[in-house]
Amino acid sequence: MIKLENVDKYYNYHMDTEVHALKNVNLTINDGEMVAIMGVSGSGKSTMLHILGCLDSQTKGKYFLGEYEVCKYSSNTIAEIRNEEIGFVLQNFGLLSDKSVYENISYPLIFNPAVKYKMMKRLITKAAEDMLVSDFLKKPVKELSGGQKQRVALARAIVNRPNIILADEPTAALDKNTANDIMNVLINLNKNGKTVVIVTHDRSVAEKCNRIIELSDGEIISDKENIPA
Amino acid sequence: MKILSLIRSVLLSRKRNCIMISLCFIFTTLLFNLMIAISSDYINGVNYISKNRYDRTAIVTHTTSLKPLSAQRISDELKRQGVKCRMEILNINSSLMYSEQSRISDEYIKLLTYNLHPDNLSLYTRYEKDSFNVSGYTTEPSEYLDVELEGEKPDINKDYGGKIPVIVQSVSDKEIGDTVKGRAAQGKFELLVVGKYKSNEVWDLLLSPGDLLYNSSYYTDYRILEKSGCYTPDNRDFTEKQYENDDNYFHEHFCDVILLKTDDMFYAEFESRIRNTWSVNDEKKGDIIFGNPLFGVDKDTFSNDYISLLQLFPAFIAIAVVGSIGIVANGFLNAESRIKAAAVFRSCGANTSKIAIINTVCELVVMLFSTIVSFIILLIIKLIFGLNIINADSILFTALYLLILTVLISIIGNITLLKSKMLDVIRRYENQ
Numbered sequence: 186m187i188k189l190e191n192v193d194k195y196y197n198y199h200m201d202t203e204v205h206a207l208k209n210v211n212l213t214i215n216d217g218e219m220v221a222i223m224g225v226s227g228s229g230k231s232t233m234l235h236i237l238g239c240l241d242s243q244t245k246g247k248y249f250l251g252e253y254e255v256c257k258y259s260s261n262t263i264a265e266i267r268n269e270e271i272g273f274v275l276q277n278f279g280l281l282s283d284k285s286v287y288e289n290i291s292y293p294l295i296f297n298p299a300v301k302y303k304m305m306k307r308l309i310t311k312a313a314e315d316m317l318v319s320d321f322l323k324k325p326v327k328e329l330s331g332g333q334k335q336r337v338a339l340a341r342a343i344v345n346r347p348n349i350i351l352a353d354e355p356t357a358a359l360d361k362n363t364a365n366d367i368m369n370v371l372i373n374l375n376k377n378g379k380t381v382v383i384v385t386h387d388r389s390v391a392e393k394c395n396r397i398i399e400l401s402d403g404e405i406i407s408d409k410e411n412i413p414a
Numbered sequence: 415m416k417i418l419s420l421i422r423s424v425l426l427s428r429k430r431n432c433i434m435i436s437l438c439f440i441f442t443t444l445l446f447n448l449m450i451a452i453s454s455d456y457i458n459g460v461n462y463i464s465k466n467r468y469d470r471t472a473i474v475t476h477t478t479s480l481k482p483l484s485a486q487r488i489s490d491e492l493k494r495q496g497v498k499c500r501m502e503i504l505n506i507n508s509s510l511m512y513s514e515q516s517r518i519s520d521e522y523i524k525l526l527t528y529n530l531h532p533d534n535l536s537l538y539t540r541y542e543k544d545s546f547n548v549s550g551y552t553t554e555p556s557e558y559l560d561v562e563l564e565g566e567k568p569d570i571n572k573d574y575g576g577k578i579p580v581i582v583q584s585v586s587d588k589e590i591g592d593t594v595k596g597r598a599a600q601g602k603f604e605l606l607v608v609g610k611y612k613s614n615e616v617w618d619l620l621l622s623p624g625d626l627l628y629n630s631s632y633y634t635d636y637r638i639l640e641k642s643g644c645y646t647p648d649n650r651d652f653t654e655k656q657y658e659n660d661d662n663y664f665h666e667h668f669c670d671v672i673l674l675k676t677d678d679m680f681y682a683e684f685e686s687r688i689r690n691t692w693s694v695n696d697e698k699k700g701d702i703i704f705g706n707p708l709f710g711v712d713k714d715t716f717s718n719d720y721i722s723l724l725q726l727f728p729a730f731i732a733i734a735v736v737g738s739i740g741i742v743a744n745g746f747l748n749a750e751s752r753i754k755a756a757a758v759f760r761s762c763g764a765n766t767s768k769i770a771i772i773n774t775v776c777e778l779v780v781m782l783f784s785t786i787v788s789f790i791i792l793l794i795i796k797l798i799f800g801l802n803i804i805n806a807d808s809i810l811f812t813a814l815y816l817l818i819l820t821v822l823i824s825i826i827g828n829i830t831l832l833k834s835k836m837l838d839v840i841r842r843y844e845n846q
């Protein structure tokens with residue numbers, strides 16, 4: 186369960202350039218949900234996802250990730266929690282393009298103390314198979330197409346078997362067909378019990394989720410159930 | 415193991431960077447080594463001269479006294495002065511020989527030796543032309559000083575067919591095997607040249623009893639000289655300079671002494687104690703006077719060989735500094751890609767310390783790699799060109815220098831990494 190309680194996020198707090206990016210956000214996402222966060226550019230979607238992914242911290246309010254109240258932990262513990270609990274798909278893939286698909290997928294495992302070196306190969310191959318990228322494990326990422334890159338990013342997000350998958354604009358850089366593919370992958374992950382939160386500004390993408398939260402200017406303006414067509 | 419594989423992978427993607435750094439590095443270490451090798455050679459050389467050679471030979475000095483000199487008196491006086499050293503007497507006696515060609519009568523010569531005066535130039539010239547000097551040494555200089563001898567030393571046990579075996583200076587026109595006929599102490603004698611000094615230092619610094627007899631001084635074992643019979647008290651008087659002062663005449667006896675310094679005394683201390691006894695008129699300083707100490711090897715001459723190289727030092731240092739700056743700058747220039755990688759690692763759950771470790775190890779490996787490569791190159795240069803650009807000192811100094819540089823670079827690297835806000839980097843990523 187993910188829970189935001191009266192969360193405010195300011196950038197450049199108390200400075201001339203202060204931006205109030207999230208305004209008193211209250212939100213609970215239960216395990217196994219598939220949620221879309223929608224809004225125009227600059228409405229605070231990424232900010233929210235970063236807080237959910239423990240990449241950033243809120244200025245005010247509380248954030249609970251399962252039983253953890255995240256801000257109470259040291260950055261090292263947060264790094265561990267992030268490693269174990271969250272698979273993050275960065276906007277624009279966030280892959281090291283010189284490195285092979287295999288290596289890119291391996292990073293979360295490397296930083297997971299519970300995973301031994303010997304286990305890595307099996308886990309990486311499995312994740313790559315699930316995301317249909319096992320054919321080009323040896324290829325450097327820069328030689329892949331956009332859809333393939335996004336699959337690699339997803340493979341990396343799931344390789345540690347986290348319960349929560351957070352994806353920032355996973356389809357923004359892709360054509361419609363590939364976008365559909367990727368959405369199906371995410372839907373499948375959700376069907377397998379993962380909590381999936383995606384950020385998008387594309388309504389057709391959001392409609393594939395079970396719940397749509399709309400952000401505007403840092404505030405939640407609507408939060409509705411959605412039955413995918 | 416996992417981290418190692420990651421480090422390997424990070425290093426591989428920094429290949430070009432690695433090569434750049436290595437080049438900078440090799441260049442810098444090369445210069446650095448060259449510089450240090452030269453300077454440490456120089457320092458070692460000076461040290462060698464100051465410690466070993468001067469230790470062995472210490473000082474050649476000139477002692478004078480109003481009373482006849484003996485080894486015992488000299489060493490007693492040294493003891494009294496607190497000069498801790500062993501002593502060898504170099505020229506305890508001399509004999510003046512006159513060549514057969516001399517047109518000056520013996521009486522006249524005798525007179526000359528007592529009234530020798532530079533004012534009388536015509537006599538002076540004659541004298542120089544027709545006479546020569548044989549000095550007897552108790553210690554042959556090449557045994558103690560860095561003076562090489564060609565041929566052999568006069569051997570007291572060897573039969574030279576009635577001739578007196580002698581050594582000549584390097585500037586002499588006589589060669590080994592030459593004979594020289596002369597008269598002294600009312601007898602005729604023949605000298606046989608058996609040895610010749612290879613350098614002029616003997617003349618310049620040590621064997622200067624007959625300042626007037628340039629090119630015509632001969633040296634032999636003092637026992638040979640005494641046995642030969644050409645050494646007489648009269649001749650000996652020649653070596654006892656005459657001084658006139660207001661009240662009385664007196665003879666000043668002199669001899670050259672090699673003082674062998676012992677370990678527990680500094681060279682400067684040694685020298686100053688001897689210098690303290692300089693003034694002949696100072697009653698308090700005993701009746702033996704030590705003159706200016708002369709050194710076995712001229713340090714300035716030695717330095718001259720290095721001066722031109724030493725003058726290049728600022729250039730070496732400048733280039734080494736530029737190289738080092740290049741290496742550090744390279745670290746900055748590559749910051750972006752490293753920060754990017756670090757951001758990706760962090761989004762995958764790496765904590766700060768792991769990122770710092772990865773970064774530091776990478777820097778270390780790059781340094782190590784470049785170091786090894788540059789040392790190999792240095793070795794190859796050394797082997798092929800025989801240039802002495804690598805030695806123990808330079809390796810030590812370079813290692814220290816590299817260590818400092820590595821520490822500096824990894825500190826800079828880690829600061830740039832840790833100061834960069836991961837989210838900003840990720841956002842920059844997103845906006846590409």
Ligand SMILES: Nc1ncnc2c1ncn2[C@@H]1O[C@H](COP(=O)(O)OP(=O)(O)O)[C@@H](O)[C@H]1O
Pocket residue numbers: 196197204206224225226227228229230231232233838
């Ligand atoms: N690091 C930052 N410093 C200052 N302002 C920021 C920063 N990151 C985001 N913002 C601002 O916060 C607001 C929300 O940004 P973001 O969450 O990226 O929106 P979205 O993802 O919905 O486009 C925007 O006005 C943006 O300009």
Ligand SMILES: [Mg+2]
Pocket residue numbers: 230231232276
């Ligand atoms: Mg965004």
